[in-house]
Amino acid sequence: MSEQQHNWSRKSLDELAKYYTNHIHPEFLTDSTHINQPYPTATWLREHGYSGIRYTLREHHDRTFTEFVQKDVGEDCLQIDNGGSESPQRRFNIEHEATEAAVDAYFTRREDRELLAESTLASRRSRFRTWVKTYRRHHGTDAILAHADDIDNKAAERRRARDVLDDIADNLGSDQSRLTFVADVRPVYSWLTDEGYLAFNPLDDVESEYGWERPDADNQSLQATDVQQLLAAADTPAETLLVTALPGWGLRPSEVAQLHVSQFALGGDDPHIAFEERKNGPGTVALHYGVHTVSDRIDQLAAADDWQGYLFPSPTKTDTHVHSDTITNRFKRLADRADVSVDGQLATPRTARRFWYSMYSSAMVDIRAEMDNIADEQGAQSGTVVWEQYLSEADRRRRRRQAMAAKLTDAFGTGNGSLAGQNKNLIN
Numbered sequence: 384m385s386e387q388q389h390n391w392s393r394k395s396l397d398e399l400a401k402y403y404t405n406h407i408h409p410e411f412l413t414d415s416t417h418i419n420q421p422y423p424t425a426t427w428l429r430e431h432g433y434s435g436i437r438y439t440l441r442e443h444h445d446r447t448f449t450e451f452v453q454k455d456v457g458e459d460c461l462q463i464d465n466g467g468s469e470s471p472q473r474r475f476n477i478e479h480e481a482t483e484a485a486v487d488a489y490f491t492r493r494e495d496r497e498l499l500a501e502s503t504l505a506s507r508r509s510r511f512r513t514w515v516k517t518y519r520r521h522h523g524t525d526a527i528l529a530h531a532d533d534i535d536n537k538a539a540e541r542r543r544a545r546d547v548l549d550d551i552a553d554n555l556g557s558d559q560s561r562l563t564f565v566a567d568v569r570p571v572y573s574w575l576t577d578e579g580y581l582a583f584n585p586l587d588d589v590e591s592e593y594g595w596e597r598p599d600a601d602n603q604s605l606q607a608t609d610v611q612q613l614l615a616a617a618d619t620p621a622e623t624l625l626v627t628a629l630p631g632w633g634l635r636p637s638e639v640a641q642l643h644v645s646q647f648a649l650g651g652d653d654p655h656i657a658f659e660e661r662k663n664g665p666g667t668v669a670l671h672y673g674v675h676t677v678s679d680r681i682d683q684l685a686a687a688d689d690w691q692g693y694l695f696p697s698p699t700k701t702d703t704h705v706h707s708d709t710i711t712n713r714f715k716r717l718a719d720r721a722d723v724s725v726d727g728q729l730a731t732p733r734t735a736r737r738f739w740y741s742m743y744s745s746a747m748v749d750i751r752a753e754m755d756n757i758a759d760e761q762g763a764q765s766g767t768v769v770w771e772q773y774l775s776e777a778d779r780r781r782r783r784r785q786a787m788a789a790k791l792t793d794a795f796g797t798g799n800g801s802l803a804g805q806n807k808n809l810i811n
Contacts, residue, residue, distance in 0.1 A: 391439035396446075399436060400455045407433055408456075422452045424494045424504070437495070449491045474508075477515050479526035485580045486511065489571050493660065510567040518547045531581040538771050544585040545592065558595035565589060570660075577666050583776070591747060592767075603726040604737030605630055610794035613730075616721035620680045624694065625714055627673035629732050631795060632656070633739030634668070636714075636732045637707040642694040644681055649674050653780065669780075671788045672795045738794075746786035753782075 410431065411423045428434050440446040477483035493504060519525040522543055530540045552561045569586040576584045610630050617623045628639045646656050654670040684690045693704040711732055718730035725734045754766030763769050770779065
């Protein structure tokens with residue numbers, strides 16, 4: 384039956400629940416690839432011709448699909464058929480109810496709104512289950528929320544998290560797999576922190592405490608002089624913003640393409656970009672440079688009556704943005720014009736992003752050295768203890784901003800007659 388033949392919008396809530404119970408759920412249970420899921424994902428519904436039910440529930444009944452299954456269908460359609468090892472409505476088998484509910488909320492939001500590819504979600508769900516199981520085995524509890532709900536618990540919870548990660552890392556075959564594991568687990572913690580479930584993320588910058596290396600460790604990046612040449616070659620506010628966003632903010636081409644005015648907080652002492660979801664990254668990105676660049680670009684675009692808020696709007700449609708490939712191609716054309724190459728090849732957005740990471744890594748090394756000096760002077764156990772226990776989150780953020788801004792100065796200047804000063808839109 385086609386989507387149109389279902390006539391979803393004509394069905395009452397009771398009729399939708401009955402149809403789900405009698406047709407959709409039985410078909411879902413026969414799909415062995417989703418045996419660990421209590422109800423279908425948005426991708427599964429779309430692939431099997433049922434995506435219209437999600438739209439109808441949202442638009443006509445003020446329900447997400449997850450709310451519909453949990454509230455209107457009932458527990459009979461929530462049981463996971465895997466030999467009884469998990470309880471109804473406990474996708475992650477977390478014994479601590481508040482933690483189970485919060486983690487489920489994270490994944491439910493991403494599933495209902497299709498914020499991540501199903502393959503990414505499946506990987507993240509699997510690794511988080513492993514994390515919780517290992518945490519419980521080590522510490523006799525999986526009450527993650529209770530252990531990280533007070534900033535005073537940070538040092539202790541960081542130690543607990545490292546114990547768990549040590550165990551998991553020993554069972555993974557390579558540094559790359561260990562880094563990938565952390566990259567899948569940390570965003571869950573980040574969301575829980577952003578939403579107020581946790582007071583801190585115990586996995587922040589945890590890789591710096593291990594000697595893990597990526598297999599492609601000698602990847603080349605842009606240099607400060609390359610960024611200067613790109614800025615000099617930028618002829619338009621859009622090109623200046625492109626250079627600012629890639630090496631200056633460390634964004635991916637897809638993130639640059641989708642930048643929207645609503646994401647920017649340009650005032651105050653902490654200008655930043657907010658992301659609802661980022662792959663393997665924080666939910667906000669600090670703007671060390673580029674506040675006026677963004678403001679000028681917004682002023683330029685706002686002159687059009689039909690502008691919908693995207694900083695890189697599609698030239699053919701006023702209500703959407705350019706494709707990530709367009710960002711890549713524009714950057715390559717600018718690099719060609721600026722005569723900027725990396726390791727003999729034309730510079731790309733990836734080499735620009737590596738520049739940001741190189742600067743950030745260097746800034747964190749400087750901060751750790753500063754903390755070690757303070758620890759020596761004050762008789763503290765280590766610089767890590769000083770950083771985690773004696774500095775507030777606001778102070779840590781301020782120090783990171785200062786260190787990172789200092790590292791970016793060679794590329795973007797300070798405004799005192801430098802290239803960045805001539806390109807004054809770039810400097811805050």
